[in-house]
Amino acid sequence: MKAEQLATRSPRADAVRNRDRLVRAARTVLAARGGEASMEEIARAAGVGVGTLYRHFPRRIDLVEAVYREDVDALVLLADTVADDLEPWPSLVAWLHGFVRYAQAKRNFLNELHEAFEKTPDLALSSREKIFGAAGKVLVRAQKNGSARPDLCAADLMQLVSGMCMARNITLEQNQRLLLLVLDGIKAQP
Amino acid sequence: MKAEQLATRSPRADAVRNRDRLVRAARTVLAARGGEASMEEIARAAGVGVGTLYRHFPRRIDLVEAVYREDVDALVLLADTVADDLEPWPSLVAWLHGFVRYAQAKRNFLNELHEAFEKTPDLALSSREKIFGAAGKVLVRAQKNGSARPDLCAADLMQLVSGMCMARNITLEQNQRLLLLVLDGIKAQP
DNA sequence: TAACTATACGGAGGCATCCTCCGGTTATGC
DNA sequence: GCATAACCGGAGGATGCCTCCGTATAGTTA
Numbered sequence: 001m002k003a004e005q006l007a008t009r010s011p012r013a014d015a016v017r018n019r020d021r022l023v024r025a026a027r028t029v030l031a032a033r034g035g036e037a038s039m040e041e042i043a044r045a046a047g048v049g050v051g052t053l054y055r056h057f058p059r060r061i062d063l064v065e066a067v068y069r070e071d072v073d074a075l076v077l078l079a080d081t082v083a084d085d086l087e088p089w090p091s092l093v094a095w096l097h098g099f100v101r102y103a104q105a106k107r108n109f110l111n112e113l114h115e116a117f118e119k120t121p122d123l124a125l126s127s128r129e130k131i132f133g134a135a136g137k138v139l140v141r142a143q144k145n146g147s148a149r150p151d152l153c154a155a156d157l158m159q160l161v162s163g164m165c166m167a168r169n170i171t172l173e174q175n176q177r178l179l180l181l182v183l184d185g186i187k188a189q190p
Numbered sequence: 191m192k193a194e195q196l197a198t199r200s201p202r203a204d205a206v207r208n209r210d211r212l213v214r215a216a217r218t219v220l221a222a223r224g225g226e227a228s229m230e231e232i233a234r235a236a237g238v239g240v241g242t243l244y245r246h247f248p249r250r251i252d253l254v255e256a257v258y259r260e261d262v263d264a265l266v267l268l269a270d271t272v273a274d275d276l277e278p279w280p281s282l283v284a285w286l287h288g289f290v291r292y293a294q295a296k297r298n299f300l301n302e303l304h305e306a307f308e309k310t311p312d313l314a315l316s317s318r319e320k321i322f323g324a325a326g327k328v329l330v331r332a333q334k335n336g337s338a339r340p341d342l343c344a345a346d347l348m349q350l351v352s353g354m355c356m357a358r359n360i361t362l363e364q365n366q367r368l369l370l371l372v373l374d375g376i377k378a379q380p
Numbered sequence: 381t382a383a384c385t386a387t388a389c390g391g392a393g394g395c396a397t398c399c400t401c402c403g404g405t406t407a408t409g410c
Numbered sequence: 411g412c413a414t415a416a417c418c419g420g421a422g423g424a425t426g427c428c429t430c431c432g433t434a435t436a437g438t439t440a
Binding site: 055 | 415416417418419420
Binding site: 381382383384385386387388389390391392393394395396397398399400401402403404405406407408409410 | 416424428434440
């Protein structure tokens with residue numbers, strides 16, 4: 001390869017294969033053992049050395065984000081869908097219900113995000129930003145409509161809702177009950 | 191000592207002294223370095239070996255609870271005070287404001303509690319129970335009065351409020367703004 | 381006071397995890 | 411086919427958790 005050729009060549013086949021194996025293995029292991037899962041364990045499950053794992057995903061959170069990427073994208077998509085199909089306030093309600101149901105199932109993910117953010121506060125986490133963006137979309141729309149109180153931002157909203165979902169043994173019922181309460185709080189006062 | 195004397199004799203002077211040193215050191219170190227602080231570090235700051243630390247506080251959370259014990263007691267006391275001095279609803283509002291202000295300052299404590307509970311869900315944490323008890327006291331009173339919605343328990347309430355306080359870079363203003371929102375949600379609907 | 385013993389001390393060390401580093405291997409471009 | 415950039419893997423350094431046990435000492439008894 002000439003020195004002046006700056007365009008990176010496409011990644012090697014084995015690299016692509018191993019990255020994919022790692023994400024799959026991580027998905028399985030994280031689902032089975034939650035936050036307990038160690039990097040060695042995941043690498044072993046993928047049939048790969050730890051060195052390879054760390055080359056592809058320098059920090060634990062990078063791997064976690066790769067695992068849950070599709071789920072996060074689904075939440076973003078949901079925001080678009082409800083915004084297209086519903087009036088502002090009902091779309092906000094629908095999206096939050098979707099979020100809570102998701103968070104209930106993938107509570108581990110929220111915890112990992114929280115932990116990573118705890119350790120490195122100024123770290124840009126793409127999942128976080130995506131979710132905040134989706135929340136902002138439905139929220140702002142409801143605010144412009146006058147159905148949601150104006151003194152509130154997406155960060156506030158997610159603060160509240162993801163915070164309440166992070167508890168270990170919260171049930172879906174309790175979650176939904178609390179969501180109704182939060183929705184009452186979010187609603188613009190007449 | 192006779193064999194049949196089962197009454198434990200009072201703890202040795204050095205044990206008392208070291209326990210006290212450990213709590214003081216832990217308070218300082220935890221305040222300075224937060225959750226990062228290692229057990230070795232705390233033992234060193236107390237001028238004591240790790241063995242001594244672990245004899246007094248078998249689990250990290252035991253030490254943490256000892257450090258924040260007075261603060262937790264203050265929250266419990268606050269619940270009693272507001273219940274004596276104020277009408278049900280205002281007392282709930284006042285206590286929650288107190289809680290949020292405290293949580294803002296001692297966010298690290300909430301995180302440690304959460305982490306311990308995450309690791310060992312069926313673990314009885316006295317601080318947790320004390321705080322829940324205090325919350326229950328003011329909440330039930332407001333419910334009997336008809337000013338707080340009845341379909342809510344202390345666990346729900348703390349879920350919501352402590353969850354929102356746990357975020358790393360939340361400001362006191364944001365906290366208080368969210369609390370107002372939550373209070374709107376808690377209030378009984380007319 | 382002196383001996384005795386329950387109690388406490390402390391840090392070496394076993395175990396686990398994180399993450400890096402680098403010698404060896406392999407796929408890709410020429 | 412050859413050169414080499416890209417990649418692989420796992421040994422090993424660093425750190426933290428927690429235990430274990432030989433040593434020291436406070437309190438008790440005579």
